[in-house]
Amino acid sequence: MCAELVPCRGVGVIVTSATGTTTGSYYATTDFSRRLDEMQTALGQGPSISAAAQGETVLVPDLDEAWARRVWPVFAESALADGLRGVFTFPVGTGAAVLGALTIHRSSPSPLAEGELAYGLASAGVALDLMLHTPTTDTAVTWVDGADLGAHQVEVHQAAGMVSIQLDVTVDEAYSRLRAHAFRHDMTLADVAVEVVRRRLRFTPDPQPD
Structure with missing residues (x-):
């Protein structure tokens, strides 16, 4: 729903373990989003990792900005080469109960409009409900390639x-x-x-x- 309401190349959700370690892509609407989420997980850095670790929304209208390259140097270089420009990440959960992060990926630099920001926040809330209440064996919650x-x-x-x-x-x-x-x-x-x-x-x- 978020990917349909907000112009983007895909939306992904990463999951965080009980120790706070991000362990992989929970769900992604496109291979592009899954690949970028997995890149962040592999590197241990990126807007999604920061949002999940800090429990705060991270909005990056243009990943090519100097400050973004400084905060996530290796991820920024790799992601830009892969065609990512706009990254907007919302923590899934609050406080000590952050279970991951939902990220909107764009291939062009542009900020989120007010309504799009609201959709992102609401979608993170829905993702939290799904992660808490949907059994992992449910086919509605799977990786892009269908794996459980x-x-x-x-x-x-x-x-x-x-x-x-x-x-x-x-x-x-x-x-x-x-x-x-x-x-x-x-x-x-x-x-x-x-x-x-x-x-x-x-x-x-x-x-x-x-």
């Missing part, structure tokens, strides 16, 4: 736990390692998690200097 949300999220958590043991690091550090690997190899966080859980990918500690 629950399976992907479970695999990401499992992978983080496995990497934590493999590297003898905290789970938060394990998430960071997974995101870094995803970005370096142009993969989604979910794809890396599958490789780890199925034991096709194992992380090893960094070599110690002589």
Whole structure:
């Protein structure tokens, strides 16, 4: 509904774990939005990550502005190359109960009109209701490619736990390692998690200097 009411190239929702770590794309109306949300998850930076972490709306009419490049340097460069210009993100939830963020993606630089801003805020509220009350097995709440949300999220958590043991690091550090690997190899966080859980990918500690 949000994508129909607000001119854009797509709308996406990312989900945040109980520890505050963003674990992937919850839902996206287009492959473009899903790809950009996964890019932010892999990098650990971007307007959606900031909105979810801070619990505040983040409005970026033009990602090519100097301040945006300064705040999210790696994401801005990659996203601009992918055709993103306008990014408008709304936290899904409030205070300590932020479950993720809803993001409107545009390929041209322009601010949201007053009515469009209201649609974004209202859509984030609807997303919260869906995330709280819709079973993850419901086909209405799926990834763009039709895969089930629950399976992907479970695999990401499992992978983080496995990497934590493999590297003898905290789970938060394990998430960071997974995101870094995803970005370096142009993969989604979910794809890396599958490789780890199925034991096709194992992380090893960094070599110690002589």
